[in-house]
Amino acid sequence: MLFETVVEQYRPLISYIIRQLHIHRHVDEYVQIGLIALWEAYERYDETKGSFCTFAFKMIRWRIVSQLRKETKNVYVPLPDEYVLKEDVDFFANIVWEDAMRHLSPREQIWLVRHVMEGKTFKQIAAEEGVTVNAVKQWRMSAVKKLRQYVNCAVDPCSNIKHRHRAAPHHENV
DSSP: OHHHHHHHHHHHHHHHHHHTTTEEEEEOOHHHHHHHHHHHHHHHGGGGGGGHOOOOOHHHHHHHHHHHHHTTTOOOOOGGGGGHHHHHHHHHHHHHHHHHHSHHHHHHHHHHHIIIOOOOOOOHHHHHHTHHHHHHHHHHHHHHHHHHHHHHHHHHHHHHHHHHHHHHOOOOOO
């Protein structure tokens, strides 16, 4: 079969894939990408491995999706000024930060502030506090565990209640 015949037969498939991926801009470019993928499928097709239609569909779709990913990888979408409320975000972040710090011991707070906020290494923190590097690593492990529980609780406030409910015996009033 000639490639021109294949193009006539599979051009609607390329259009279908483009619509399915909700591509509305630069459609002609994506049609060209689809045609190139169709050519490669035509050249590489092996009859013993399945139908050409399935192979062509996968090749075309993969190539178009790959191009979409390349184009949208580093896209910057500026927000209008009315959506940027930096003061409110900073205020909220400070409340969350202070609340999270209340869940940590003084040593864990030292690790969090000096390592995360100030960027100091475990060795630097250990030298400043007069402890071993392993002690600072223990503070980190303990702090991360507590902060993970804190974040899980913030995301799903009922998560702790479920665990307590399972642990406590259930008594019905009769």
